[in-house]
Amino acid sequence: MPTLADVAALAAVSKATASRALSREELVAPETAARVRAAAEQLGFVPNRAARHLARGRTGIIALVVPTLDNSFFTPIIDGAQSRAGEADLQLTVSVHSLDSPAATGAFTRLASQVDGFIVVAPRGPDDGVRAAGSLKPAVLVDREIEGMTSVVADTATAFGFLVSRLVDDGHDRIVYVGGPAGSWQDGQRSAAVAAAASGRAELTVLGPHPSTFAAGVAIASAVRESGATAVVPYATAIGLGLMFALAAEPAGRPVTVSSERMVVESLAMRGVPAIDVDGAELGRKAADLLLARLAAGPRTPLPAERLRLPVPVRWPDLTEPLDA
Amino acid sequence: MPTLADVAALAAVSKATASRALSREELVAPETAARVRAAAEQLGFVPNRAARHLARGRTGIIALVVPTLDNSFFTPIIDGAQSRAGEADLQLTVSVHSLDSPAATGAFTRLASQVDGFIVVAPRGPDDGVRAAGSLKPAVLVDREIEGMTSVVADTATAFGFLVSRLVDDGHDRIVYVGGPAGSWQDGQRSAAVAAAASGRAELTVLGPHPSTFAAGVAIASAVRESGATAVVPYATAIGLGLMFALAAEPAGRPVTVSSERMVVESLAMRGVPAIDVDGAELGRKAADLLLARLAAGPRTPLPAERLRLPVPVRWPDLTEPLDA
DNA sequence: GGGCGTCATGAAACCGGTTGCACAACCGGT
DNA sequence: ACCGGTTGTGCAACCGGTTTCATGACGCCC
Numbered sequence: 001m002p003t004l005a006d007v008a009a010l011a012a013v014s015k016a017t018a019s020r021a022l023s024r025e026e027l028v029a030p031e032t033a034a035r036v037r038a039a040a041e042q043l044g045f046v047p048n049r050a051a052r053h054l055a056r057g058r059t060g061i062i063a064l065v066v067p068t069l070d071n072s073f074f075t076p077i078i079d080g081a082q083s084r085a086g087e088a089d090l091q092l093t094v095s096v097h098s099l100d101s102p103a104a105t106g107a108f109t110r111l112a113s114q115v116d117g118f119i120v121v122a123p124r125g126p127d128d129g130v131r132a133a134g135s136l137k138p139a140v141l142v143d144r145e146i147e148g149m150t151s152v153v154a155d156t157a158t159a160f161g162f163l164v165s166r167l168v169d170d171g172h173d174r175i176v177y178v179g180g181p182a183g184s185w186q187d188g189q190r191s192a193a194v195a196a197a198a199s200g201r202a203e204l205t206v207l208g209p210h211p212s213t214f215a216a217g218v219a220i221a222s223a224v225r226e227s228g229a230t231a232v233v234p235y236a237t238a239i240g241l242g243l244m245f246a247l248a249a250e251p252a253g254r255p256v257t258v259s260s261e262r263m264v265v266e267s268l269a270m271r272g273v274p275a276i277d278v279d280g281a282e283l284g285r286k287a288a289d290l291l292l293a294r295l296a297a298g299p300r301t302p303l304p305a306e307r308l309r310l311p312v313p314v315r316w317p318d319l320t321e322p323l324d325a
Numbered sequence: 326m327p328t329l330a331d332v333a334a335l336a337a338v339s340k341a342t343a344s345r346a347l348s349r350e351e352l353v354a355p356e357t358a359a360r361v362r363a364a365a366e367q368l369g370f371v372p373n374r375a376a377r378h379l380a381r382g383r384t385g386i387i388a389l390v391v392p393t394l395d396n397s398f399f400t401p402i403i404d405g406a407q408s409r410a411g412e413a414d415l416q417l418t419v420s421v422h423s424l425d426s427p428a429a430t431g432a433f434t435r436l437a438s439q440v441d442g443f444i445v446v447a448p449r450g451p452d453d454g455v456r457a458a459g460s461l462k463p464a465v466l467v468d469r470e471i472e473g474m475t476s477v478v479a480d481t482a483t484a485f486g487f488l489v490s491r492l493v494d495d496g497h498d499r500i501v502y503v504g505g506p507a508g509s510w511q512d513g514q515r516s517a518a519v520a521a522a523a524s525g526r527a528e529l530t531v532l533g534p535h536p537s538t539f540a541a542g543v544a545i546a547s548a549v550r551e552s553g554a555t556a557v558v559p560y561a562t563a564i565g566l567g568l569m570f571a572l573a574a575e576p577a578g579r580p581v582t583v584s585s586e587r588m589v590v591e592s593l594a595m596r597g598v599p600a601i602d603v604d605g606a607e608l609g610r611k612a613a614d615l616l617l618a619r620l621a622a623g624p625r626t627p628l629p630a631e632r633l634r635l636p637v638p639v640r641w642p643d644l645t646e647p648l649d650a
Numbered sequence: 651g652g653g654c655g656t657c658a659t660g661a662a663a664c665c666g667g668t669t670g671c672a673c674a675a676c677c678g679g680t
Numbered sequence: 681a682c683c684g685g686t687t688g689t690g691c692a693a694c695c696g697g698t699t700t701c702a703t704g705a706c707g708c709c710c
Contacts, residue, residue: 001438003696014660019698029658046438050375050384051696054665059375061416069404072397079394082419091386091416094407113326113371328666339690344668354688376666379695 002043011039022047049089061091062291063115064284065133067098067122071212073237073280074121077142080284081119088292090116098122099129112136117295119287124183138294138302140287144185145307150294152286152308156186159276159312161193163233166274166316168202172231176224178217178243179208180235187235194233205229210239217242277313286310327368336364347372374414386416387616388440389609390458392423392447396537398562398605399446402467405609406444413617415441423447424454437461442620444612449508463619463627465612469510470632475619477611477633481511484601484637486518489558491599491641493527497556501549503542503568504533505560512560519558530554535564542567602638611635 008018013036020027021036028036039045053060064081066074078094085092095111099122112118118139122130127146133139134149141151167175177194180187191206198204205227210216217239224232224243234240286308297303333343338361345352346361353361364370378385389406391399403419410417420436424447437443442463447455452471458464459474466476492500502519505512516531523529530552535541542564549557549568559565611633622628 004698005696015697016661016699017659020659023698027658032658044434044438046435048379048384048696049439050379050386051665052698054373054375054379054667055696055698057665059373061375069400075394075400091418093416109369110371114374329668330666340667341669341691342689345689348668352688357688373666376695377668379697380666380668382695 002045004045004047006043007036007040007045010043011036049091052089058116059114060089061093061115062117062119062288062295063111064092064094064119065097065099065121066094067096069094069096071238073278076280077121077284077287080281080286081288082284083281084285084288084292088288090292092288099125099133105129105132108133109136117291119284119291123186124181126183138291140291140294142283142287148305150290150303150306152283152290152310153186154278154283154312155309156276156278156312157189157193159314160190160233161197162314163274163276164194164197165201166314167231167233168198172229173202174205174227174229174231175202176205176207176227176229176232178210178220178224178232178234178239179206180239181211182209184209184235190235208235210235212236212238214238214242217244218246221246275315277315279310279312282310327370329370329372331368332361332365332370335368336361377414383441384439385414386418386440387442387444387613387620388436389417389419389444390422390424390446391419392421394419394421398603401605402446402609402612405606405611406613407609408606409610409613409617413613415617417613424450424458433458434461442616444609444616448511449506451508463616465616465619467608467612473630475615475628475630475632477608477615477635478511479603479608479637480634481601481603481637482514482518484639485515485558486522487639488599488601489519489522490526491639492556492558493523497554498527499530499552499554499556500527501530501532501552501554501557503535503545503549503557503559503564504531505564506536507534509534509560515560533560535560537561537563539563539567542569543571546571600640602640604635604637607635 004015004018004022007022008015011018011021011032013021013032017028017032018036018039021033022040025033049060062085064078066078068074078092082092093115097108097111099108099120112133115137117137118133119142120130120133120139121142122144130141130144130146131149134141134146139149141149143153145151145153164175164177175194175198177191179191187209195204195206207220207223207227210220212235217234219242220239221243224247232243234243290306290308294303329340329343329347332347333340336343336346336357338346338357342353342357343361343364346358347365350358374385387410389403391403393399403417407417418440422433422436424433424445437458440462442465443458443461444465444467445455445458446467447469455466455469455471456474459466459471464474466474466478468478470476470478489500489502500519500523502516504516512534520529520531532545532548535545537560542559544567545564546568549572557568559568615631615633619628
């Protein structure tokens with residue numbers, strides 16, 4: 001593993017010049033730069049990123065904080081952020097942390113000193129915990145907005161509103177919304193949008209709050225039946241899956257249209273289901289972009305907080321086969 | 326962010342002593358160590374891991390190489406390896422790479438110089454590419470064995486053998502094995518075990534090779550029907566799902582028992598399915614353990630190659646409800 | 651032709667730790 | 681009282697880069 005000193009020696013220049021030739025080429029004579037590049041090429045030189053960042057007083061690591069890995073909503077976010085960070089020669093470290101517990105603050109502070117910045121996915125919990133985290137290092141929030149912080153969210157509220165109004169157009173006049181976890185920011189957005197879309201046009205029953213689990217969907221099925229609704233809009237995919245499962249197992253009754261987010265199992269279970277199409281990878285990429293910009297700006301001239309909302313397409317297939325007919 | 330020098334100053338010792346007090350306590354006087362610890366505590370000192378590893382001529386990063394992220398078999402492996410690496414203060418970087426393309430060698434060599442070692446998940450492709458990768462840095466192979474390399478594999482072959490012999494015991498005398506991707510190491514193991522278990526006791530039809538996809542399962546369904554088999558053992562979960570989906574959609578015919586690996590969707594689609602239970606996280610943890618041991622040993626006295634096989638439990642539920650009856 | 655601004659380069663300091671080596675204090679043994 | 685052997689500590693070098701600053705060479709202008 002050749003070092004910069006080796007390259008410099010081979011090119012007959014100093015370490016300083018070699019460094020400049022490779023990273024800030026405009027500072028050296030073209031001919032010298034070429035010579036250094038050739039030497040680096042010949043030796044197969046690859047700069048040591050730890051040393052590079054260390055010299056700049058950085059760690060070269062950014063942390064992606066998620067509440068759990070046990071939810072396939074987060075995986076693509078990680079993926080997107082990862083690829084973006086990689087392009088900027090930054091390591092991404094994934095840290096499982098729910099910021100709502102004050103006890104976790106110590107561990108979090110320790111983490112903070114190891115990284116240059118955060119991407120935080122904290123779907124729920126008090127604003128203060130998240131805000132405190134964001135005060136330690138530059139931070140970007142994903143899928144949640146907090147006053148004064150930079151964030152990128154999937155605009156699922158608009159998509160849910162569209163979904164409901166389309167359902168109403170299709171003749172559904174009794175609709176159930178199954179709420180997500182208590183304190184979820186997105187749930188607040190979605191339920192408001194759903195209520196607005198249904199207002200005055202359909203009877204809306206709101207159930208919940210419920211955790212985003214398969215089991216919750218199963219448990220809620222009978223309540224959905226009893227509501228007399230012909231369409232149900234669940235907060236999360238997992239709830240929708242449980243719901244479909246439980247409804248399908250019942251003796252055939254009134255058809256119920258279940259909508260959901262699109263996910264990996266769609267090809268098996270979600271044929272013909274109206275769905276919103278959240279691009280998790282794009283969320284991750286945008287979050288990384290925002291963070292990189294803030295890091296580049298430096299602590300001297302911090303960028304003003306920024307809120308980004310990504311549009312969420314709605315997929316509306318032919319509903320030729322009711323799911324539980 | 327206080328540095329070691331700050332701690333040393335506060336404790337009225339040199340940087341050297343401060344360093345030793347915090348990392349190799351046995352080298353300093355107990356009373357001094359206590360003083361340094363107190364100073365570090367008071368300042369909220371957190372050592373900079375990049376600097377630490379740099380000083381030791383290491384990067385502090387290990388790479389986990391996977392062929393794709395688009396397969397939920399890999400996720401738990403990442404998870405397990407991640408947690409293990411974290412305990413040893415190492416960063417884990419996930420790199421998507423299929424080692425079979427010689428064109429990728431350049432990029433791979435570049436990666437190699439950035440990390441201390443590899444965990445390689447390369448389910449298929451020629452041995453040579455993988456071996457070449459392993460020659461650059463200490464490496465541990467996951468779910469594949471290659472002569473001369475350290476590896477940890479889930480012993481699914483034994484589990485598949487058990488599965489088939491149990492099926493035969495239950496009266497199935499015509500069985501289909503749906504082979505996995507061409508060149509897959511695990512497929513070689515599994516098909517051999519299946520053949521051995523069926524040998525002389527049941528008629529075995531082997532289909533394939535097939536990619537591990539839902540679509541492949543759907544496509545193969547009619548061939549499975551035509552084979553006249555009453556039980557089918559697919560190489561991968563995704564194939565099994567597609568198969569179940571396609572068989573269920575047909576007008577009810579002869580019951581067919583489909584087995585599979587257990588995965589996240591099991592609660593929805595895989596009730597009553599005999600399944601093998603691969604613990605991906607444990608694979609990841611063990612792989613990290615093996616790699617850490619090799620790194621600790623250092624390049625001077627390399628450890629001999631080691632092969633670890635993790636037992637794979639087989640889950641055999643009551644088959645009260647045939648899936649496509 | 652002297653003064654001045656630009657450009658290219660190298661020496662050395664620096665980032666934040668670890669470690670080899672020298673040295674001093676202190677130990678028990680004879 | 682002298683000696684060899686531990687123990688504890690500090691100085692300085694080192695890891696592999698980046699960056700500040702000083703210096704020298706050059707071109708330009710008056």
